[in-house]
Amino acid sequence: xxxxSSIVPVAPDEEGAAASNLPRRTAHWLRRNLFDSPxxxxxxxxxxxxxAIVLPAAWGWAVAQADLWGDSKSACVDAGACxxxxxxxxxxxIFGQYPPSEQWRVIVAFALLIGFAVPALRDGTPHRALxxxxxxxxxxxxAGVLLAGGVPGLPFVDTTxxxxxxxxxxxxxxxxxxxxxxxxxxxxxxxxxxxxxRTVSIAFIELWRGVPLLTxxxxxxxxxxxxxxxxxxxxxxxxxxxxxxxxxxxxxxEVVRGGLQGVDTEQEEAAQSLGLAWWQTQTLxxxxxxxxxxxxxxxxxxxxxxxxxxxxxxxxxxxxxxxVNQSLKDPAWLGLAPEGxxxxxxxxxxxxxxxxxxxxxxxRRLARGQGRTM
Amino acid sequence: xxxxxxxxARIAQWVFLTALVVxxxxxxxxxxxxxxxxxxxxxxxxxxxxxxxxxxxxxxxFGPDDTYARALLVCVLNTLLVSAMGIVAATLIGLLIGxxxxxxxxLIRNMGLxxxxxxxxxxxxxxxIFWYVAVLHNLPGPRQSLHLPAGxxxxxxxxxxxxxxxxxxxxxxxxxxxxLLVAAPVVARLTIGGSRLVKLALAMPLxxxxxxxxxIEHIDTPSLTGFNVTGGVQLPPxxxxxWAGLSIYSGAFIAEIVRSSVQAVSEGQREAARSIGxxPRLVLLLxxxxxxxxxxxxPLTSQYLNLIKSSSLGAxxxxxxxxxxxxxxxxxxxxxxxxxxxxxxxxxxSINLAVSAAMNAYNRRVMLVTAR
Numbered sequence: 001x002x003x004x005s006s007i008v009p010v011a012p013d014e015e016g017a018a019a020s021n022l023p024r025r026t027a028h029w030l031r032r033n034l035f036d037s038p039x040x041x042x043x044x045x046x047x048x049x050x051x052a053i054v055l056p057a058a059w060g061w062a063v064a065q066a067d068l069w070g071d072s073k074s075a076c077v078d079a080g081a082c083x084x085x086x087x088x089x090x091x092x093x094i095f096g097q098y099p100p101s102e103q104w105r106v107i108v109a110f111a112l113l114i115g116f117a118v119p120a121l122r123d124g125t126p127h128r129a130l131x132x133x134x135x136x137x138x139x140x141x142x143a144g145v146l147l148a149g150g151v152p153g154l155p156f157v158d159t160t161x162x163x164x165x166x167x168x169x170x171x172x173x174x175x176x177x178x179x180x181x182x183x184x185x186x187x188x189x190x191x192x193x194x195x196x197x198r199t200v201s202i203a204f205i206e207l208w209r210g211v212p213l214l215t216x217x218x219x220x221x222x223x224x225x226x227x228x229x230x231x232x233x234x235x236x237x238x239x240x241x242x243x244x245x246x247x248x249x250x251x252x253x254e255v256v257r258g259g260l261q262g263v264d265t266e267q268e269e270a271a272q273s274l275g276l277a278w279w280q281t282q283t284l285x286x287x288x289x290x291x292x293x294x295x296x297x298x299x300x301x302x303x304x305x306x307x308x309x310x311x312x313x314x315x316x317x318x319x320x321x322x323x324v325n326q327s328l329k330d331p332a333w334l335g336l337a338p339e340g341x342x343x344x345x346x347x348x349x350x351x352x353x354x355x356x357x358x359x360x361x362x363x364r365r366l367a368r369g370q371g372r373t374m
Numbered sequence: 375x376x377x378x379x380x381x382x383a384r385i386a387q388w389v390f391l392t393a394l395v396v397x398x399x400x401x402x403x404x405x406x407x408x409x410x411x412x413x414x415x416x417x418x419x420x421x422x423x424x425x426x427x428x429x430x431x432x433x434x435x436f437g438p439d440d441t442y443a444r445a446l447l448v449c450v451l452n453t454l455l456v457s458a459m460g461i462v463a464a465t466l467i468g469l470l471i472g473x474x475x476x477x478x479x480x481l482i483r484n485m486g487l488x489x490x491x492x493x494x495x496x497x498x499x500x501x502x503i504f505w506y507v508a509v510l511h512n513l514p515g516p517r518q519s520l521h522l523p524a525g526x527x528x529x530x531x532x533x534x535x536x537x538x539x540x541x542x543x544x545x546x547x548x549x550x551x552x553x554l555l556v557a558a559p560v561v562a563r564l565t566i567g568g569s570r571l572v573k574l575a576l577a578m579p580l581x582x583x584x585x586x587x588x589x590i591e592h593i594d595t596p597s598l599t600g601f602n603v604t605g606g607v608q609l610p611p612x613x614x615x616x617w618a619g620l621s622i623y624s625g626a627f628i629a630e631i632v633r634s635s636v637q638a639v640s641e642g643q644r645e646a647a648r649s650i651g652x653x654p655r656l657v658l659l660l661x662x663x664x665x666x667x668x669x670x671x672x673p674l675t676s677q678y679l680n681l682i683k684s685s686s687l688g689a690x691x692x693x694x695x696x697x698x699x700x701x702x703x704x705x706x707x708x709x710x711x712x713x714x715x716x717x718x719x720x721x722x723x724s725i726n727l728a729v730s731a732a733m734n735a736y737n738r739r740v741m742l743v744t745a746r
């Protein structure tokens with residue numbers, strides 16, 4: 001309908017009034033986009049009315065009438081949000097119970113993550129594939145030693161002390177990095193001509209995709225100790241992450257399968273006619289192309305998964321959401337639930353929005369690149 | 375390109391499968407070992423034991439003297455209830471926001487966009503807990519109940535809705551109304567003398583509603599008496615928060631499905647419809663929407679399945695669904711981890727299979743036949 005309205009000429013009386021072009025263009029834009037039909041005029045006013053109620057109230061609560069400075073709840077005298085709570089609790093929200101004197105290690109590990117991830121994600125980095133491999137192998141090693149410690153100079157920090165946003169990032173990274181190779185194997189398993197392998201892969205994938213994530217976390221927390229030899233124990237965080245890797249691998253397998261199907265069969269045939277063996281065909285020709293296609297899918301999975309790391313609170317690990325939950329039980333800060341949860345939501349929003357924005361831009365570049373080759 | 379797998383590949387397969395069996399046997403023997411040490415025999419007989427606990431919200435009668443099996447039935451019904459409510463509300467929200475995203479009005483379009491981006495990029499668990507702790511728990515007590523439109527009361531104990539009480543003829547009229555609803559799609563396909571009975575089919579749901587209304591004796595509205603609310607039907611805050619979280623979150627994803635399906639209807643279809651002289655409204659109604667609705671079915675199915683799986687998050691706000699009651703209370707009281715988990719997984723898998731089978735059957739019927 002907008003195409004029809006766009007050819008409606010601008011009213012003639014406006015041409016005389018417009019000394020500069022800008023007001024006329026603005027009026028034209030308004031008419032085209034907001035007031036082009038009676039129904040749209042009504043909709044515009046309803047929308048403006050709703051915004052006039054919601055926006056000032058939200059601004060007043062979050063900014064105009066909010067308190068940020070002070071060191072206790074009594075500093076919050078205005079009617080709006082009490083951000084004092086969030087400001088004072090920030091270390092707990094980010095690091096959990098990680099000892100304050102050791103928190104620099106978390107910051108260094110995070111800086112390393114940025115340092116490895118940026119070259120791996122940017123277009124035009126020389127040896128980009130190498131950076132991706134380093135990000136998935138060398139970085140977890142360094143970060144693991146840095147965070148857990150237990151080597152000279154770095155005292156041991158038990159994983160029960162890990163928490164807050166740091167825990168969300170650690171869990172998502174380990175899960176994504178671990179489930180990608182497993183997902184590739186499962187995707188190949190599902191396409192295999194060997195009936196045994198195919199059946200096992202399909203059963204594995206469909207079983208995990210059919211049950212809620214919570215089942216997997218509960219199983220890791222409650223069921224797994226039953227299946228270990230008597231007396232053997234595994235760290236709770238490691239157990240949860242292992243279960244999450246298996247769960248996420250099922251979703252990853254479907255993403256990878258889509259990518260493998262997206263590679264033309266001619267590519268495979270051409271590679272075979274060059275005399276490449278099956279392994280060479282897959283690792284040198286098919287997988288590299290499939291991997292490029294599935295990057296947006298992987299990022300979608302990563303965003304979904306990053307949001308779902310909050311579920312570990314239900315099985316007693318204290319991530320960002322868990323840290324907020326616990327801080328709200330502090331008698332000194334009762335009744336500040338809106339502030340706590342809005343803060344958590346904003347942090348997750350920033351992370352997820354940034355990731356999906358990168359995914360979308362990658363998708364656009366991919367579409368352009370494919371357009372060129374055709 | 376079907377090749378016979380090489381001998382080496384088949385040997386590798388058998389090695390892999392054997393390794394899998396060895397690991398499974400190892401785990402099973404560990405479990406048997408651990409169970410015998412705790413003097414627990416594997417079996418589902420414990421379902422007949424007395425539950426000895428109460429479930430605060432239920433659709434059928436349940437008391438502490440009832441069995442675990444009945445507790446399972448109660449919480450499966452609760453899961454199905456919140457899933458069904460969530461699917462209906464999420465679809466309505468998704469339709470509304472999806473159409474907003476397609477509006478020619480800049481303001482409306484971008485309000486839709488802001489909704490989708492805000493909701494999709496925050497965890498559903500944070501949203502559910504926000505509704506529960508930050509909103510519903512901060513409401514006033516029953517005496518200061520908020521009076522919402524249509525006689526609905528809202529306070530810290532949840533929503534109180536008016537409920538129609540059926541008279542003597544009620545049950546038979548309801549059966550009649552349901553029969554009309556079921557028959558309507560069948561009648562729509564019948565033809566008499568070459569003309570289809572579409573108008574009659576459209577009138578049947580209206581008739582069903584009239585029949586239902588005729589059976590109502592009076593409407594039981596909730597009212598304040600002293601310190602409490604009497605009458606009406608109570609929607610506890612746990613259910614309300616879970617319902618709100620599920621439908622608002624899934625609604626954002628469904629909105630994107632609606633938008634992309636409408637945009638995916640090929641431009642040629644619109645042009646053809648315009649060129650035979652259809653008005654813009656009729657182009658949308660008769661040409662674009664019927665095709666878009668068909669394209670929506672498969673992605674909508676997976677969204678519905680996600681919603682059903684997410685209903686397990688009720689465990690975080692103590693809504694008595696399968697996880698909260700079965701993987702929580704029953705597991706702790708009976709000490710039967712393996713059996714309980716097998717049941718929980720089996721239930722979710724069968725709900726999932728049933729929903730996707732139904733949606734796939736529907737999809738096969740309405741699927742667009744594309745030219746090959």
